[in-house]
Amino acid sequence: MDSTDLAVHLGDKLRRAARDAGMSPTEFLDGGVSGTSTDGTVTVWVDGIGRITRVRIAPGSVSERDEERLAKAVTQASQAAVAAVTDLFALEPSAPPRPTRSARPAEDDDMVPVIYD
DSSP states (O other): OOHHHHHHHHHHHHHHHHHHTTSOHHHHHTTOEEEEOTTSSEEEEEOTTSOEEEEEEOTTOOOTTOHHHHHHHHHHHHHHHHHHHHHHHOOOOOOOOOOSSOSSOOGGGSOOOOOOO
16 A cells, blocks of 8 residues: 555545544544543543543542542543544554565575585
């Protein structure tokens, strides 16, 4: 895949993801990718390069002396959001390259014994 094909491929992926989120590609890149903590208390939105643009903490989910759980939830949500951006722009694995010539060595590639003095 040359650079032009790559740009077209990534642009298509971006437009599909933005359309699925009901946004323009620019809005999507400006903070349309989100991730949520496993307990559902924190959602983090990131931009197209993984910078946090918004954080939502569910009402009533935080109490005094709950900092450790909140920190863990924020971390989980931000990691999920960054993973979503990474997945969005990841390239699908391509097929292994095909050999261009026979795998059988040519006659002049035969091993020649070497004598060391």
